[in-house]
Amino acid sequence: xxxxxxxxxxxxxxxxxxxxxxxxxxxxxxxxxxxxxxxxxxxxxxxxxxxxxxxxxxxxxxxxxxxxxxxxxxxxxxxxxxxxxxxxxxxxxxxxxxxxxxxxxxxxxxxxxxxxxxxxxxxxxxxxxxxxxxxxxxxx
Numbered sequence: 001x002x003x004x005x006x007x008x009x010x011x012x013x014x015x016x017x018x019x020x021x022x023x024x025x026x027x028x029x030x031x032x033x034x035x036x037x038x039x040x041x042x043x044x045x046x047x048x049x050x051x052x053x054x055x056x057x058x059x060x061x062x063x064x065x066x067x068x069x070x071x072x073x074x075x076x077x078x079x080x081x082x083x084x085x086x087x088x089x090x091x092x093x094x095x096x097x098x099x100x101x102x103x104x105x106x107x108x109x110x111x112x113x114x115x116x117x118x119x120x121x122x123x124x125x126x127x128x129x130x131x132x133x134x135x136x137x138x139x140x
Contacts (some may be wrong), residue, residue, distance in 0.1 A: 015080065018134035021127060022083040025072025025090070031055060032066025048111060058111040068093070084134045091127035094120050 031054065038051055039059045048056045057065065068090055075086045098120035101112030112120075 016083075016134055017130050018087050019076055019080040019083045021076075021087050021130050022072045022080070023076030025069045025076060027069065028065040029069025029073050031057070032062045032064070032069055035059070035062035036066060057116060060108075060110045061112075061116070084131060084138060087127055087131035088135065091124055091131055094127070095124045098124055 035048075035051065035055045035057055036059065038055065039046060039062065044059050048058055072086055072090065075082045097110075097112065098117055100107055101110075101117035101120065
């Protein structure tokens, strides 16, 4: 087994949690893409509450999630050396959205209701923890 590890055998290679977190952004890619397709079909003035749970986001947030998902999926699967930077920047962005949705009345034209805000907080806190842990390990 040590021979495989020394040779860099892909079967024994382990990806850090930060790379897996970047790969999980494929959810944002799918969510944003499907929501945008639904808006294109039903009209951009459609009420997002008529969409299935998990896709009840407005068109602006759907486009934002699609772009973040596209970037994160590319980094997670094809360029994992940028995973730490991506996770930290993504965590900062979604933390700003969570703060906007929770503590201010200014939402920049987006529908940031309690459910969306709770989801943002649920992804921001682990993203910060995993990203900062990976950064600390890389520097140390």
